[in-house]
Amino acid sequence: MEAATDAPIAPVRVARNLRFSDLVAALNAGFADFIACPQYGLFFASIYVGAGLFLAVALFQWGEPLWLIPAFAGFPLVAPFTAVGLYEVSRRREAGEPVKWGAVLGAIRGKGDEQLIMMGGIVFVAFSFWMIIAHGIFAIFMAESGVGESLEAFTTPVGMAMLAVGTLVGAILALAFYAVTVMSLPMLVDREVDFLTAIITSLAAFRSNRPMLVIWAAIIAIALMAAMIPAFLGLLVLLPVFGHATWHLYRRTVRDAD
Template structure:
């Protein structure tokens, strides 16, 4: 069953337990946080190297879409700690295979396609505004012009809607696929039900995640070494509260 009584206390409890898991097994958290941080640095370097500065902000804004898939190994760490089972790198890295049915890998493909789609849409939006701006639009100063601000506003609406949609699809589904032998559609529908029936609390959780990742990315991605593992472990514990036995 899907819990219909999530509260802010559940979010505080999830964060507390997430921090506890990170402190208990920091090497896994630092590894996955490092992988995510290095990926962000490489992506930013490639974009800036090829001079596509207009893609930098939308890529940074859409980058958190990839976080739930990166955190799959962290869900497994929390699951094994909860069951008092041996952890080990083989088990943690093997979590991406799920229950042997490749459902998590399929979700990963969906997430990466979504990120690529968002970058394409963002590029199209920027191209429209840049073409109307004329000279001077090739520098970051363009973002502080009326056209630049309008571009950011339009991009934020599309990006925000897309991010919320994928948040609703993944916030519970990925931990559920790690934990249970269910199919992708069942997990996604369960995730959407959790968000729909606990809209205020899950919106606050989305805001916490977005703010934490924004701050982490703003520190030249270094903050992801802490933010990603704590949020990943915390998401596992929130999932355990949101989906009751038999749900």
């Protein structure tokens, strides 16, 4: 695919002509990576699934079942960071390098410059910020409504209004966070750049390919939400496939500068 410069971001250029066929090709390549090295995908996905199940059980034990919905809605925000090891698997397969546990797990530390760790901090802050916003929305709609703190509260008019507002606000925040991370995290695995450069590149790629990358975001969001319904178990396959596929979409989008 011919890439064109959208913004003067050294030392890379970003494509401006992503098509739906690129998304399909990325998904096919991601599935091929998962089939070739399933142990890595299952390992990282199982950590994610285990964390989700722990969160669900903890919220019930704490008597806070209402927080299941905002927690599960915000949980996909941390998915890109859990896919860092998968990016390394795809990178190594593409480069013809041996895929070994030490190298894959080592990729989570980044290239020794703490840039990935800083991005991990941003991911944590984003999830925490969403939970704070969700708490504020809950307080506004429910504080004086007289509706009990149970899941049945979402079936009331006040609860449905809260869901509508929360969904809209959450979608805006998730799209902004997605634009920041969709190319920056694989770029930090691929190149020795600082996290600000990676974020700027990701935003430039999103701006230049907004229709296709919004479609990509929608595909991921819908698929991950559906996969979370059966006790998160669908994520054992979908999370690795989308993780690998995101790497291949990054490689189609971010190129070396001339």
